[in-house]
Amino acid sequence: MPRMDADSSQPVVCVRGLAKRFGDIQALAGIDFDVPAARIVGLLGPNGAGKSTTLHCMLGVIEPDAGTIELRGRSLATHRQHILAEIGFGSASVSLPQNLTVNENLITFGRLYGVRDIRARIAELLEMVELPDVGDRVLSRLSTGQIIRINLTKALIHRPSVLLLDEPTASLDPDIADKVRTLIRRIQRHEGVTVLYTSHNMYEVEQLCDRVIFLNRGRIIARGSPQEILQQFGSESMESFFVQVARGGELIGRQEEDA
Amino acid sequence: MTSSFSWRRSYAVFGRFYFLYRRSIPRTMELFFWPVMDLLVWGFLAIWLERQTEQVPGAVLMLVGAVIYWNMLYRAQMGLTISFIEELWSRSAINLFASPISLPEYLTATCAVGLCKAVISSAAMVLVAWLMYRAELWTIGPNAVWMFFHVLVFGWAIGIMTISMILRWGHAAEALTWGVPFLLQPLSAVFYPVSAMPGWLHPIAYALPSTHVFEALRGTLAGGGFPLRAFLTAGALNIAYLLLGVALFVRTFRHALRRGSLPRLGHE
Incomplete structure (x- = not known):
């Protein structure tokens, strides 16, 4: 039976001020985001942007230097077992x-x-x-x-009420990757689960994600639906937006930190 | 932090290794092959010694007993350590530690694996020792139980310390799994009395609970009574080593969480 999350506009996951430094590298620089119920949210960005570190902090296998992670109002720091029991x-x-x-x-x-x-x-x-x-x-x-x-x-x-997927289609051929994408969408509908999803495949992101959070060098530089991001930054596609960010190009649109 | 101990979660991890050993003939054979080989080498050596001189009466029982008790310690340590390394080899450590399992639940499961390995392989050795050499180890009576318990707990403590080092240094420290027990073997006076060791090594030897067990084993086989002093000393030392091991593991695990090294385990 699908999970009944009555109000899908309510965030299931709330992340506030999440920061992590590894030596000289600021992997996460105090990021805030919410994940609404029963949605597929893409966590995107180039290598080293902080995507996996974010997921690992949410899984409790990396301890953040600062910030909070809450699932349905419960903090991971104080309710580790309860929260991990709700995450896949x-x-x-x-x-x-x-x-x-x-x-x-x-x-x-x-x-x-x-x-x-x-x-x-x-x-x-x-x-x-x-x-x-x-x-x-x-x-x-x-x-x-x-x-x-x-x-x-x-x-x-x-x-689980929340599914964290770290590049689940990496190294798959296009046919199998497409089947996995279809499967993830089916799972989300069938189980009513909230999905936070990392990927480098921008086509996949446009196909699958209701919302995306774009990270670069540990900061969120854009968020919204894929269409909103394309409009905001005047990019032709998520792919070109990704390349622009990865190569350090100047983003024309309004960035998160300037907002 | 709200957390509660669950035997079910410990059983889940224990069951994973039951599944593994049930289907892996090499892993199951490893439980019997090396212990029996050790037994054959030391048993034949003891028979030869007994025939050469009357200076070492009961050499067979003493050496065979020592091999069997050493095997208990070694299997307890290996059971715990190999269980942890299996998670690294299968690159599934993050799946495990991102589940609701707690450290006490995990350690309980791996200690149970060590206990099973020690019991199964030692039972086989006792049987082979009786069949090959008519070595009746049960003649030491109830002492056999406390000695088993003490070498088992020391094996667990050493195992927990070893996985702490692997957690800290990753694959590079895997060799410690096999190396640490053999570092302790000459210091534990397994096959000879402490008096055979140089004087400056005596304090180190007596700081190990295993030494007290093996000294007591020889004393008991030679007809001595219940070695209360050895029993109590080994017990106190075991408590200290076990607490030290658990503290080291908890500290190393927290350090790994802060350094972010846990997700990289098995991927180096």
Whole structure:
């Protein structure tokens, strides 16, 4: 059943003043953003912009120097277990144990998150990702595209209210990437989950995201729907906007920090 | 911070390793192969020693007992350490630590893995020792239980310290997994009494709970009574080492959170 977030304009996630420095590098310079319920929000930016650091702070695996992360009004700093129990995470660069079967992996994470009737939930999710017959197969025997879909299944096993996806289509061919995008949209609708999503693929962002937050050098430089950003900065496409930012070009539109 | 201990989450991590060992013949064989090889080498050496001289009566039982108790310590340490390294090898550490599991729940699970490894491989060794050498280790009675408990806890403590170092230095420190126990073995007086060691090493040897266990093992096999002093000293030292190990792990984990090194574990 889809999650009922009655008012989708209400933010599920509130991030305020999030800052992190690694040595001389200011990875995040005090960013603020909200993620509204049941929306797909893209967290974009060139390499080193601070996207993954933001996700890792939200997952509690990096401790920020300053700032707060709240999920439905609860702070991650004080309610870590409750909040992590509501978040699902998937990434192309983070694996599940390859020497276990799909079922063994999903049972492990189902137990970790206290899922009731794990077998039924696994069957439901494998059906949704169109891999109903791979449960007994060892993960290392699956294709990259299938593994990405199993990663998504793991991220959803406990019916999270927020899904954090770190470049889930990286290194996939266009066909599989398109299938994964379709799947993410289907998951969002079917499970009613709020998705925060990082990607370098601007076509994907235009296709998938309701809103985007554009980071560069640890600062938010733009936010809004993809159309709003294109209008605001007079770019032809998200791709050209991305290239402009990545090459340090002057942005014609009004930037966040000048607002 | 609101957090509560959940046996279910510990069981989830323990179950992950049960799944792994159930399907991996090399991993399961490793539980038996090296311990039995050790047993054969030391057992034959002890038989030869007994035949050469009457200066070392009961050498078989003493050396075989020492090998078995050392194996308990080693398997407890390895069970805990390899469980952590498996997360690095599979590049899934972030999946685990971004879940609601707490550090005590995680450590409980890996200690349980160490306990199972120690029990299974040692039980096999006791059986082989009896079949090959008629070494009846159970003649030491209830002492066998407290000695097992003490080497197990010391193995856990060493294991927790080892994974702390791996957490701090990453893959570069993986060799410590196999190296640390062998650093401790000569200092623990496993196969010889402390008196055989140079005097300046005695304080170091007696600072290890394992030394007191192996000294007590020899004393008990030689017909001594319940070694209360060794029991209490080893217990006190074990509590100290375990607390030190846990404190080190918590500190290193927090340091990793601040440095941002946790997501990079297994990716270096």
